Each structure stands twice: as C-alpha cells, then as structure tokens.
Amino acid sequence: MTAPRPAELPAEDLSRLAELRGVATSYSPAPDRTVTASATAVTRALAALGVDTGTPGAVRAALAARERELRERLLPPTVVCWSGGTSAALDALPAGTRLRITTEQGETRSAADQLPPGVHRLTATAPDGRTTDAHLIVAPARLPTPPGRSYGLLVQLYSLLSRRSWGMGDLGDLAELTSWAGRALGAGFVQVNPLHAAVPGTPTDPSPYRPSSRRFPDPVYLRIEDIPEYVHAGDRERTGALRERADRLRASVLEKGALIDRDAVWELKREALELVREVPLGPGRRAAYCDYLAEQGEALEDHATWCALAEVHGSDWQRWPAGLRDPRSPETARARSELMDRVDFWSRLAWLTDTQLTAAQRAAREAGMPVGVVHDLAVGVHPGGADAWAQQEYFAAGMSVGAPPDAFNARGQDWGLPPWRPDRLAESGYAPFRHLLRALFRYAGALRIDHVMGLFRLWWVPQGEAPTEGTYVRYDAEAMLAVLVLEASRAGAVVIGEDLGTVEPGVRETLRERGVLGTSVLWFERDWEGDGRPLPPDRWRADCLATATTHDLPPTAARLTGEHVELRDSLGLLTRPLEEERAQAAADTGEWLGLLTRLGLLRGTGGGADTSSEEAEIQAVHRYLLRTPARMVGVWLPDTIGDRRPQNLPGTWNQYPNWRLPIADAEGRPVTLEELAGAARLHALVEVLRGSS
Secondary structure, three states, X not given: OOOOOHHHOOHHHHHHHHHHOOEOOEEEEEOOEEEEOOHHHHHHHHHHOOOOOOOHHHHHHHHHHHHHHHHHOOOOOEEEEEOOOOOHHHHOOOOOOEEEEXXXXXXXXXXXXXXXXXXXXEEEEOOOOOEEEEEEEEEOOOOOOOOOOEEEEEEOHHHOOOOOOOOOOOHHHHHHHHHHHHHHOOOOEEEEOOOEEOOOOOOOOOOOOOOOEEEEEOHHHOOHHHOHHHHHOOOHHHHHHHHHHHHHHHHHHHOOOOOOOHHHHHHHHHHHHHHHXXXXXXXXXXXXXXXXXXXXXXXXXXXXHHHXXXXXXXXXXXHOOXXXXXXXXXXXXXXXXXXXXXXXXXXXXXXXXXXXHHHHHHHHHHOOOOOEEEEEEOOOOOOOOHHHHHOHHHEOOOEEEEEOOOOXXXXXXXXXXXXXXXXXXXXXXXXXXXXXXXXXOOOOOEEEEOOHHHHOEEEEEEOOOOHHHOEEEEOOHHHHHHHHHHHHHHHOOEEEEOOOOOOOOOHHHHHHHOOOEEEEEHHHOEOOOOOOOEOOHHHOOOOEEEEOOOOOOOOHHHHHHOHHHHHHHHOOOOOOOHHHHHHHHHHHHHHHHHHHHHOOXXXXXXXXXXXXXXXXXXXXXXXXXXXXXXXXXXXXXXXXXXXXXXXXXXXXXXXXXXXXXXXXXXXXXXXXXXXXXXXXXXXXXXXXXXXXX
C-alpha cells in the first residue's frame, strides 16, 4: 500500500479505522503518562495489514468496509470456547441461528456444548439467511499445575562443552546433563536456549533469538557419533581426520581461551553429515524417516527447499531471483525438483536432530525429572530466513518487532523480526501457531515463551524508522492462549511466560488464570507500589519460575561484586557517571544482603562463621528463592561455579562476545561438563537447593 502523508488524513476516521484493525493510536509507558503514536506508524501498520490509507477517500472507504464487515459477519474468523464454559461470540448470535460443527475427529454436531478439545470447523446460519464460516477452538480451561515443586538448571547449551563435544555443547551433552542432574542432583528440569534453525552466514548470527525457523531445530547441535549410520561411514580416514579437527577445535575453546566458533563447528559437522548420508538407512530407520516426512508434510518440504536454495543463492530469499521468492511458484517447484537430493539432505538433518532432541527428553524423564527439558520459543524469526519465505502471507511486510521507549532504553528497540499478521492468523484458525507449538512439544517437557506479552500485542516499527516511531498492534489473546493451552495440554507440558519488563495491566492475571507460569527474577522483585524495598519471600507469586538471573543479565557473582558495572563502563554503555552507577549497584546489593542476613539465610560456606564470602552470598540468594512459594526455582548453571561473564550483553553487537562464551569458573577458566559434575562449589549449592544446608 502507498504510504500517505499523515497530515492529509482525517484524524477521526483514521483513529476509528485503526481501532477496528487493532492498531493503537497511543500507548502508556507509565500509568500516569500517555504518548500519541505517530501517524506514520499508524498508517504504515495499516498498510502492512492490507488497508489502503493513501488518501482521505481511501481511509473513509476502508472504514466503511470494515464497519460493514463487522456488522454483517455473524462470527469472527476464529471463535474460542473454553471447556466447561460458553463462548461470548456464540451467545451473541441471533435467536434461531443454526450451527453445523465438524470436529477434528470427523463428527458432525449441531451444538457447541460437550465438544472435544480441538480446532473444529463451524458454520452459522442466521434466520435472515446470512451464513458465516469460522474456526472453533475448544481448549481446556487451564493448564494443570506443574507436578510438585522442583528446582532445575538454566543453561545456554552451546556454552556447555564436554570432552566429546565438537567445539560447542550438543544434544549428547544435553542428554548427559539431564541424566546426571536428575539422578545425582535431584533436579526436576533443565532449561535451554532456543535450539531453532539458524540463518547461515559469514559469520552466522550467533543469537539464538533471531532464527531462520522456529519450527525446525538446528542440526549444528547434533552429536555426530550418536547417529547410528556414522559408525558405518566408509571413509575411515576422513572420519578420523574429522575427529582430530574436532578435538583441536574443542581444545582451542577449553584450553586456549578461544570463543565458541559456530561456523567452524558447523563446517566439521556438515562434512561428517555428508558422509553419514551416503550410508543407506536400515528398514526400520527408513520407515521412521518416512513417517517423519509424512507427519511434517509441506512445512518440512518448504524448510528443506529453502535450505537447498540458500546453498545456491544465499541466505536472504528477498535477494533471490524473482521466481524463487514465491514458495508456490512454478520456478520454485522446478528448482525443488532439480535440487531434490539437497532437499532430502536437509530433511534428513531435521529428522536426525528431532530424534536426538526426543532422546534428551526421554533421558530426562528416565532420570526421574518430573518436567525434563524446558525449551525456549523465540519471539520471532529472521526476515530473510526459511519461515519468513515459506509463510509470507502470515507476516506483516515492511514492519519489525521491537519495544517502545521506556525507563531502561529511551530510544526504544528494534529486534529486526517481522511480526505475524493477526488478521491472517485468525483467518487460518491460527494454523501457523498451532503447528509451531505442536512441533516443539514433540520433545519438550515445558516451553518458555520469550516476551509472552506478544500474545496480546506487539510493538511494530516501520522499516527505515526509529523504534520510537512504532505503535502497538493487538492480537486476539484469547485465541492465542487457547491454542497454547490446547497444544500444551495434549503434550502434558508446562508453559512458562517470560513476562519481565513493561507489562500492560491484566496480562499477568490472564496468564495465571490459564495456568501459564510467569518469570520472577530476584533483583527485580521489589515493592514497587510501596517503599521500593526488596519484596519479602512470602509476597512472591507462586505461579512462576523464580531465578537469580537470566542469560541477558549479569551472573550472580558479577552482580554481588559490582563487576557488571565495570564491564558496562569499559564498553561505554553507562548512562550516568561511573561513581553513580557503582553507588547505585552497591546500594541495591546491600539492601538484598541486608534482607538475607535478617532472615538468617546468609551463613558460612564451610561450617564457619564467615558470611562475607561471595560463595556464601550466592548460597543465601538461593535459600531465599526457596523461601518463596514459586513452583519452579531455576539456577543459572554458570552461577554454580562463580562464572562472572554474561552470555549476552544487551546493547552490544561486536563490542562483546555475545552467545559465544563457554561456561567458566570464577577465574574465567572454561569448565567441561565432566569437571562441573565433580565441582565442590556446585555440590555445596545443590545441598542448599535440596534443603540440606
């Protein structure tokens, strides 16, 4: 759509049109402050939704059309009915309206009561002859409460190397970690970073939060030796040479202080996987692979086709030859046929990765973990990647997801992720979201949803504009939540929402009502409505995952010592003088340590009276978390050995090695999984977590 000059548009008509399309014309960064969204943001957002706002006449016509649509349509495109309840949309139908419902199970019903959970097809016919088709989502009223109370480990998988890793942590390491943590430590879960497929590049973006695909996993995490066909690879000289190169790559990280080099790891693994592919699958393996292909269907074919085309034309589909930019074009069909060998290669890698992910969750449950592996769902995908290519009709062209200006970032944020179109999602019965969740729940005991507030609304930034020039676009949160609860219930999985930062009123309450846990981080839990002091443990919410830190925050040792301030100062990230930042950080830490002392949680680490040591303070922090009613308590794995370095430092790109650091001890020496398993400091903290200290 042509972007108009905003000043020419009638304000009332534009505001009304925006309202009816879910586009905000203002927002409130604080309870006592309202900011008017720029007309540019509003018109660009409407254009991305397919609404012509090029002239005042076009605005009036679009408004009239939308009002007529809402007036004449009996039902919205997707209707929600919670089990045991009624649907407001169905209750509002004219008296005498006839319903015809075709369930997922193939049954035909004439009433919406006693329907099985699922996404059904609904046709409503009013007495005046109007007929409307809609999707009907029937979901359990809420997710079940997590089984008992448990603690678990939080880790960025790439950072956890074992003596068998090929330069970065892999799915074999994850299976080993879950088995050990469940059996020897009594842990109930292990939470990992998103393992979505990355966009290849030179170098590849190491961030796990800007993937090519959220539906399919990244084969860089494969444990090559655990692939049954690898042992039968014919060229023993080549496999031996690969192993030697892998040993050198691992040693460069663990012994020489090199950063994790994802591209170097992938170069090795890809070469090995090309050899593996030459080994024929046995009958049973072949049948399993064919089942996977049939189950994943067109989505896998699209993903593998994008991967094959990216090998030829580069990893940004928007720069491909015109005919290949459309996944349904004759040119793409022809190219897929010509590249079928490579399409099969990438399909095979998706299957192999899926099997190892499933094995890791199985290892966790066999080790006695009530939850197992907690996977992480990124908020979006790379605009040049596989999902954005295959699902173009569902993404808002020319827009990017971000965050508005707030107290932490006066310039706002642009995350470079294209948002889903809420109208297209609703028209499809939320098919892309359903299929994405179903794919992840195949191997997840729980799912953490990054920026869970995105189920309600997202900040859309027009491409080429500053993040301050964005506006919120609203989604049908009830429908999004119904899909989430439905798919999680089918999988018997827990859901954790990352609800940190600015959250609009009512969101946390709605999530809690549906059984979605929140995220509570110690340093942010203060009495913000009162005196601002640290929140006593008995006033924390129970329905949450409680932690001391996250991958985007300083490790606990760095926060306690103030080293996080020095790091930010060295990178020019401070917004106030260094002394002010130091004083503020010391005051914050002092308040928390004072509370820990008053509660009797700060004790010596070796049975002595010395409570001033960093290790004693970290133990006290976790005793405090156990005092809260939180159903899940998460421990940042690097905290167990005193690691100082954050895995990601927001606000930096190449100034800091984000997403490339191995787990290290207090002196910065990389530590293997095997060394972690024997670390006295880790076991002392585990004794605290198990209530023995």
